[in-house]
Amino acid sequence: MRLLLPLLICIIAILTYHHQTSSEVYRSIVAYCQRVPTLLAQTLKKENTESTEKAFFPTTDTPVVPALTEMAVPRTIRQAFLAIEQAEGAGARVRRSIGTAKLRNFSPFLMLDHFTIGKGAGFPDHPHRGQETITYLLSGGVDHEDFAGNKGTIGPGDLQFMTAGKGIMHAEMPRENADGSPNVGMQLWVDLPKELKMCEPRYRDLRASEIPIATVDDGRVTVKVISGQSHGVDSVRDLAYTPVWLLDVTIRPGGRISQTLPKGWNAFAYTLSGTTVFGSNDSTKLVKEFHNVVFDQEGDYIEASVPENAESDGQFILVAGQPLDQKVVQYGPFVLTSQDEVYQAMLDYQTASNGFERVRGWQSEIGKRMAY
Secondary structure, eight states, X not given: OTTTHHHHHHHHHHHHHTTTSOHHHHHHHHHHHHTHHHHHHHHHHHHHHHHHHHHHSOOOOOOOOOOOOTTOOBOOEEEEEEOOEEEETBTEEEEEEESXXXXXXXXXXXXXXXXXXXXXXXXXXXXXXXXXXXXXXXXXXXXXXXXXXXXXXXXXXXXXXXXXXXXXXXXXXXXXXXXXXXXXXXXXXXXXXXXXXXXXXXXXXXXXXXOOEEEETTTTEEEEEEESEETTEEOSOOOSSSOEEEEEEEEOTTOEEEEEOOTXXXXXXXXXXXXXXXXXXXXXXXXXXXXXXXEOSSSSEEEEEOOTTOSSOEEEEEEEEOOOOSOOEEETTEEESSHHHHHHHHHHHHHTOTTOGGGTTOOOSGGGGOOO
């Protein structure tokens, strides 16, 4: 209705003032009327943009994070298991812990890979739909390139958050390091809410220098607050559609941390190095590197420490995410909520339609590095 208002104003003004005003006023009114189509177009564009942003950039309620008081309840460990190394992609090696027989249906998490990729290996051109990927590089460098012309590189300590949405075709390839060392990192797949499965794809990079750090236990514990909160330090910004906390924790011998987590969120810790004690009081577990420690959903915080006599620091990635109340149907890189949606994704990819239009004839430059 408000879009018709300028038109009505013009019609009434011209009918009313055509014989009653000076020619100068009349010309001003006519000039305004001539601009109405442009004003209407701008208004429609603005409303469409606002509507799109509301649909694809939803605001989520701030998670309930319990205060760490004497009444706070520690989370217990549901399970802890070693991530077995296996081949993946072209010449890459990964330790997969989520998305295996050991750990499935752990919403919103779909897959967790601890990858090692060297010269002549990598993940050449491949599609995605329906999920987000979070890549955290620990050493080396990884390039990415997609069919929309997006490209870039992340280095040690950097992260890339990619939303596949309705469809993306991209390649992720390692840099060749001067010292011949491999490129090592973590990649986490996070499910998208059903209403965002067909959103526009996007990237957000987070550089190591941008990540705030919390210091705990008189400097014996440091926490890189990639996403979320830790001991009064907040992350730079939310980088994923599905609410996720991601903390990189290093504990020196004799150090201890009690880290609160949002109520009701699923949480796990993946150990990168050293030996860490997880748990509280009489319920503790000594965990070595390359293990996934899964916590019960109930409870307010997790506790971790490294013995005073330990030979090295303990480092782990602590991740928590808001569970999604929806079915997960996955076929390779396509993650939807029904078999029909998966079939449609495969058809769209094969026919280069509904988000995959730019697949036809596209080939990444970085994918050509592969040594076959």
